[in-house]
Amino acid sequence: MHISVIGSGYVGTTVAACFAELGHKVTAIDIDEEIVNTLNEGKAPIDEPGLEDLLEKHVGDRLEATTSYDAVPESDATFLAIGTPSNADGSIDLTALEAAAEATGEALAEKSERHLVVIKSTVTPMSIGDVLEPAVHRGANDNENIEVGMNPEFLREGSAVSDFMHPDKVVYGTRSEWATDKLHQVFEPLLEQHDADIVETDPATASMIKYANNAFLASKISLVNDLGNICKEFGLDAYEVMEAVGLDDRISEQFLRSGVGWGGSCFPKDVNAIIAAARETGYDPALLEATVEVNDRQPERMLDLLEKHVDLEGARIAVLGLAFKPQTDDIRNSRAIPTIENLQERGAEVAAYDPVAIDPMRERFPEIEYADSAADALADADGTVVVTDWDEFAALDEEFDAMKNGVVVDGRRIIQRRDGIIYEGLTF
Ligand SMILES: NC(=O)C1=CN([C@@H]2O[C@H](COP(=O)(O)OP(=O)(O)OC[C@H]3O[C@@H](n4cnc5c(N)ncnc54)[C@H](O)[C@@H]3O)[C@@H](O)[C@H]2O)C=CC1
Ligand SMILES: O=C(O)[C@H]1O[C@H](OP(=O)(O)OP(=O)(O)OC[C@H]2O[C@@H](n3ccc(=O)[nH]c3=O)[C@H](O)[C@@H]2O)[C@H](O)[C@@H](O)[C@@H]1O
Missing domain, CATH: 3.40.50.720 (NAD(P)-binding Rossmann-like Domain)
Structure with a gap:
């Protein structure tokens, strides 16, 4: 053809x-x-x-x-x-x-x-x-x-x-x-x-299947984040809980990773588009609105955790990961964007690093410091937040020793706990 x-x-x-x-x-x-x-x-x-x-x-x-x-x-x-x-x-x-x-x-x-x-x-x-x-x-x-x-x-x-x-x-x-x-x-x-x-x-049902698919996946992550936040309040590990929950075939083990939330070029725009289309009919899609609300709250929760250990006014904070997910340089609706905005509002100085997504982020935030490596971002930092689950962050070890205060808030459960750092998982 x-x-x-x-x-x-x-x-x-x-x-x-x-x-x-x-x-x-x-x-x-x-x-x-x-x-x-x-x-x-x-x-x-x-x-x-x-x-x-x-x-x-x-x-x-x-x-x-x-x-x-x-x-x-x-x-x-x-x-x-x-x-x-x-x-x-x-x-x-x-x-x-x-x-x-x-x-x-x-x-x-x-x-x-x-x-x-x-x-x-x-x-x-x-x-x-x-x-x-x-x-x-x-x-x-x-x-x-x-x-x-x-x-x-x-x-x-x-x-x-x-x-x-x-x-x-x-x-x-x-x-x-x-x-x-x-x-x-x-x-x-x-x-x-x-x-x-x-x-x-028919064509209309086909397009609703696509929205339902994306809305379901985004809501699944937001539900896992809501449950993860509750786990954190109870001092429990959401990953241990969800590993067991995912053994139920009706739920499946995929898309159960809690943390700083979903971004990218599609989940945010598609969930908002179907909410807007539903509202036009007069229907109030309460659960989908909550899906967005939970997602919007996660970066702020991450910084609240950081602020328990570090006074952010004037502090140097390393942001590890700028892409909306690993293996891409795409920063559209990346959770790094509200994280950096929020850090700036709280008076912090940002040192950001990503293996491939620095150039696009430089256009969005020209005023912040971009480090050449995770080690450089961590050097002299008062704290760090982990936004993207790049494999290279999992291998970080003595690089944390160069931090001024070794406070690490992990938004993706990718960093190994080790002596010498104060480790806070977002939902674990
Ligand atoms: N990016 C993704 O992973 C996925 C995207 N989608 C959907 O697919 C659609 C396309 O998304 P992307 O490929 O990400 O968009 P994109 O923005 O990467 O690409 C769109 C392309 O269309 C071109 N274009 C615009 N007007 C044109 C015209 N009149 N004639 C010819 N070319 C024109 C642009 O120059 C651009 O290269 C969207 O509706 C998106 O929601 C669906 C599944 C996955
Ligand atoms: O319509 C689209 O464009 C596409 O949107 C998503 O694909 P994509 O956005 O490329 O990436 P995902 O792998 O789905 O990740 C989306 C976001 O969810 C986050 N996520 C994913 C899984 C998880 O368990 N937890 C979690 O926070 C990721 O970090 C990322 O920010 C869907 O997975 C595709 O099926 C769909 O075609």
């Missing part, structure tokens, strides 16, 4: 490279010329394990990038993987996706065979029928050969290629048997090599 993929960010580039690996001819389309040029050199515009190998293998052969939508009508199906950020009130901002949907429609206005346009972006259920389908059809001058479907994506940053190639489920959100068959032709080569459940449903 020939597939066009509009948008070459985290999802679009991964999807395009993986479709090529599955044997499809792929045209990747992005408005950003720099991204297109990078892709056509066989290089990855984002840092994801295995992605550049796939691009090197397929660019110039099965995979080509361009800024032009001309290849859209020549392809058999088009996937839209455009960002869906938040408005100031948390609701979904569809501006970029709607523009791309309309441009896709325009490219298909003269097409005389049936063509499937698939929304890959995460969008609120009603926005497909209310905004995106109308945009495609408006662009296509109501060409009746064009149909819109939904195929949500569940990959994680840091393991995007592997997650795409080994999904638990593939969701086909369509309005006709023809569209379901078309989507199945796209995924058949993947499903031949990997056993995944196929869910066949």
